[in-house]
Amino acid sequence: FDTKDDIPTELNMAIKGMTLPTASLGENAAMFSELGYDKDIAVDFATDYAYEEGNQTLRLKQLKMGANDVGAVEMSVHLANVSLDPAVIAGMPFSLIGMEFHGATLSYNDDSLMTRILDTTAAAEGVSVKDVKEEMAAGLFSDPAVSEAFTPEQRKEIEKFIDNPKAFTISMSPSEPVTFSSLMTTGGDGGAIAQLLNVSFKAN
Numbered sequence: 001f002d003t004k005d006d007i008p009t010e011l012n013m014a015i016k017g018m019t020l021p022t023a024s025l026g027e028n029a030a031m032f033s034e035l036g037y038d039k040d041i042a043v044d045f046a047t048d049y050a051y052e053e054g055n056q057t058l059r060l061k062q063l064k065m066g067a068n069d070v071g072a073v074e075m076s077v078h079l080a081n082v083s084l085d086p087a088v089i090a091g092m093p094f095s096l097i098g099m100e101f102h103g104a105t106l107s108y109n110d111d112s113l114m115t116r117i118l119d120t121t122a123a124a125e126g127v128s129v130k131d132v133k134e135e136m137a138a139g140l141f142s143d144p145a146v147s148e149a150f151t152p153e154q155r156k157e158i159e160k161f162i163d164n165p166k167a168f169t170i171s172m173s174p175s176e177p178v179t180f181s182s183l184m185t186t187g188g189d190g191g192a193i194a195q196l197l198n199v200s201f202k203a204n
Contacts, residue, residue: 007084009053014046020067035116042068051084058082071110078102080177097184100177101197107169114165137162148191154201161203168204172197 020041048061058079066072080100122129161168186192
């Protein structure tokens with residue numbers, strides 16, 4: 001842990017078993033209660049990042065948050081041309097334009113959340129879990145932003161996760177660094193962004 005700078009240039013920490021009452025989830029409390037989460041949830045959190053001032057590289061090696069009987073989300077990111085100068089940070093979002101994106105991963109491991117959602121939805125609609133899965137996949141791929149962002153092979157991987165929701169990983173590994181200004185020129189086109197960042201989806 002770096003204590004010399006206003007913004008730490010490195011940090012590695014973890015919090016395990018933090019108790020989170022479901023009643024404290026605000027407008028989401030009713031949803032979690034419906035899914036069967038009536039007791040306190042044990043939450044784990046971890047982060048590990050390092051900033052190299054010499055080449056202005058920021059590596060988020062791990063940012064992970066999970067809860068028992070829910071699931072865990074973990075991500076990593078590699079960025080360059082990043083300045084931690086307070087004056088530059090104050091200029092956001094314009095100061096983001098020159099940053100370079102080198103790669104990232106986003107993973108999810110289920111620990112009953114998806115199963116609960118599928119079971120609860122099926123019971124509420126009076127249909128089978130299989131019907132819910134088919135409806136979920138059809139609804140997801142009817143969104144152009146989703147259908148254009150993934151190849152047919154990757155869409156099969158998404159269907160594989162929906163059918164057996166254990167885990168998935170989304171990887172972004174462009175062949176060369178991508179500036180944020182380049183991302184802005186895509187106009188939010190899902191297919192163009194996916195191609196630029198070389199996005200892939202893998203069910204585990």
